Every structure is written in structure tokens, then in C-alpha cells.
Amino acid sequence: MKKHTFWKAAAVLLTAAGILFTAATTVASAEGKLVIQGSTTVLPIAQKAAEIFMKKNPHVNITVRGGGSGIGITSLLDGTCDIANSSRAVKITEIQKAQAKGLDLKPHVIAKDGIAVIVHPGNRVSGLNRKQIADIYTGKINSWSQVGGENIKIVVVSRDSASGTFEAFGELALGGAKVRPDALLQASNQAVASVVARTPGAIGYVGLGYLSDAVKAITVDGVEVTQANVLSGKYPLSRPLFMYTSGTPSGDVKNFLDFVMGIEGQKIVREEGFIPLK
């Protein structure tokens, strides 16, 4: 009986100490507060990087939010975030807005994103140009015979419309056009790859990390999809991923960007399926 009371008391004391400790650290970190907002493509990198960065620098408290590239840039200009994630370069209208406010948007390329177009290994077609890919995905081309293959119906496989890969493919390959409504929408890169591997007439697209012998990556505009071609920007379905800051970064913002572009940050980039800069 006595023993129980002792443990209870100990538990209460420990909990109280825990609460006090948490409260104390929260107060202390209020000065090292960092808000990152923007592109959902960059979001997984930023989130993972923030987690590890915060573990190493307990005085910094980082909040990472999505919303899309546009929202990120807007809130950077409004001063509600410190770093804007963006999967595209800033638009002229955004630069004008920044100038009107006397701000200077500084781009920092943190990774490259490349999307491979894949077909069934038995498919004769080994390359397409961007126009053909767009026509296939929007429904203007229906058979492989129209692009130099056998007379089989093309089965269009796409990612779910809410995914970052879909967004990137839509911009880079389709120029914002709508994917035909009867396309098979798959919930992950892996699912796209396995459907394409099993379907002789299929075409799909995945991040570079998901290529395997089970599918055939085709050339786009005659350029092979390799890390080197994506890094150099020669491969058409590739793009840089940015973190924008207002003016030259300093303090915790600079430390965080250095971390993302350093060895550990670039390891996260690779783990999340993007292409590291080095």
C-alpha cells in the first residue's frame, strides 16, 4: 500500500516537472521561430529537414506549411513566412509586387525534380516528344500505332490529381491541360509502375527513384532520363525546386538553408525521391 502511494507521488511529480520543462522550452524558443510555407512538392523535404534541424538545434522552432508555391511566395511578401517553398521560378507579377514593397526575392535551388515517362517493356516505342505525350494524355492520340508502335489501345495511367507529381507532370508535359477523364488514377508512384509493368498498352510517369527493369523509360524529345540530364536541365520533364527568401538570408534562416543544401539535407532530398544537387 505504502509502495503504491510512493509511485503515485513520483508519477505526479514527474508529470508536473515534464509540464514545467515543456513550458520553459516553449518560451525559450519563441525567439528562434521559423515559418516555412509553399509548394506541396517541396513539403516532404522541408518537413523532414525541419525535424532533423530542430533536433540538432533545440532553440529553433520551425513550422512547415503547404498551400502551394503561389501561397508560399505571397506569404513571404506579406511577411507571414520566412522561407517560401516553390516548385517554379517566381512570376513577373510576383517580382513586381516584391519591388513595390521594396523587397528582393532571393532564389535558392535545393534539389531537382525529374519525371520519367514509362511504358511496358514489350512496347516497341522508345521515345516520344512532348507534343505526343500531351496528345496521349489529353486523349487526342488513342493507339500506339499513331506514334510508331503496334496497333494497341493506349492505356493512360496517371497519378491522383492531388499529388505533387501530377502537378509537376501537368505543368511540364501537358502545359496545364486536363488529363483525359478515363485515365487510370493511381495513388502512388509504385502503383503506377506496377500497373504499367502488367499492362502491355500502358503509359505512365513516375519519379526517377521508381524506375526498374519491370518498366521501360522512354526518351522525351530524344533525351534520355538520367540523373545527369536532369541536373543539367537537358531532360525536358525536369525542374529545379526552390526555397525563396526575402533578401540575403541570415541567422537561423541561413543556417537552415545551409543544412538543406549540405550533406544531410541532400540525403533527405534523395530519400524523398528527388535529385540532389551534388
Next chain:
Amino acid sequence: MTYRKDRRNFRENLYRQLFAILSFASLAFLLGITLTLFREGLPIFQHVSLPSFLFGKYWYPTHEPPEFGVLPLILASAMVTSGAMLVCIPLGLGTALYINELAGEKQRAVLKPLVEILASIPSVVYGFFGMAIFAPFLQNLLHLPTGLCALTASIILGVMAVPCVCSIAEDALSFVPRSFREASYALGANRWQTLVKVVVPAAGSGIFTAFLMGTGRVIGETMTVLMVAGGAAVIPRSFLQPVRPMSAAIAAEMGEAPVGSSHYHALFAIGLILFLITLGFSILAELLSRKFRAKLGGSL
């Protein structure tokens, strides 16, 4: 003495209260979920009108400007569900009839647990089986462009719902009093005539309840359709076409829809539709099974 009695009363009361709270907890959850569905689903109608939401033909939730037409998703659910019931009703009812009326003790001892095991297989395993084995098989057999289509989903879902339909139908059959069968035999009817003309009609509304419960189970099933239905948000015109049922759309898109966006609210509104449909089926099933019990009880 009185102290002890008081204490016992107090404890009894305490347990009573405790269990009352526990049993009302599920009511609280139901209320909470219903409220959330309405609160998060209704805001979508500030962006689109109810008719253009329900009857819109295009589902492009992330396009600029977005289109929120859920007709393809509703029709896909209806199609896959009706297909599944075509598979499930003969299988489930046949199994129930055989187990309850025709099988000997030994067969029953094997069959019943087997059907129950079918119910305990996780739906993701069904989905995996459908995706990796059954869909490629159908694709080769029927020379389809892809095996991920409404037919595959219907067959797999139909098999999944067999245990549910079978066990409820079997319950209904076992409710039919022995005297009914004996009277039938006494009048010179054979086993088949007794089964078709006496037992099944007597258990009729109970069997119908089984179908309704099966339908409710199939329409809300998510993992399997997400994996085998193909996921194309297009108005289905044939069973050999990829489709995107409502539950699959919610499961696939909710993770990446920004909280509070119109896409998010649209997905909740789809959830609301799904909830109202299954609620309708459950209420109908409950009413029917009450009627069924009353009928058999009254005629005893």
C-alpha cells in the same frame, strides 16, 4: 448491516452508470461523426450548386478552375455495388441454404467456419489478390486493355460480401419454425418444394435484409476498390472499363487535399453522400428484419 447494503447499492449504481456511459459513447461518436460530415461537407456548396455537384460529369478537383462533378463517382459506386450483389446473392444465399437445409452435421461443421474465415481476411489482402492475380488473369482471358476495371472490382467485392450475406440469411432461415417444414412434408411436398415454396418465402424479408446489409457493406468498401477498380473518374458505360467509386476517391485524395480547401470540403461532401446511402440501407434492413420477426412470431 445497512452499511453493507448501502455500499452494495452504491456499487451497483456505479456499475450501472458506468455501463450506461459506455453504451451511450457509441451514440456520441455517431453524433460527432455526423456533425463533422455536415460541417465539413456543406461548405462546398458555396462554390458549386447542389445539382451541379451531384450531376456534374467531370471530376477535376485540383484543376484551375476546379470542377466538382461527382456523377461519375456515384455511378461507379452504383455499378460496382450492383455487380458485386449479382455475384454475392447467388453465392451467399446458396451457401446459406445448403448449410442450413441440406448439409449433414459433418459438412456443416466444416463449411460454417470456412465461410467465417472468408470474413476475417483483411480487405487489403483481397485487394492485393485482385491486383496481382485476378486482374491480370481477366485481362488475358478477355483481351482487355487493362484488368483493373468495374468487373474485377465487382467480383472481388462480391466474394468479400458472401460471409455477411450468408450468415444473416442463415439466421433468417433458422428462424423458420420446424413446424412449417413438418406441415409441408405432411402434405406430401418433397424437400425441394418445401425449400422453395415454404422455407424461403417464410424467411423472405430476413433474406432481403441480408441482401441489404451486404449492399451496405459493399458500397462502403474502400481498400479493395482503390486497388482494383482502376480509378478513372469517368461515367461508366461498361463493366470492362476502369471506374472510380466514391470511397476510392476519398481514400486516394484526402491525404493530399489541403485542409479547408474546396477540394477538402468536396471530399467530405462525398463522404456525406456515402454515409446517407449506407444509413438508408441500414434503416431499411432494420425495419424489414423487425417485420420479419413479428411475422414469424405471430404465426407461431
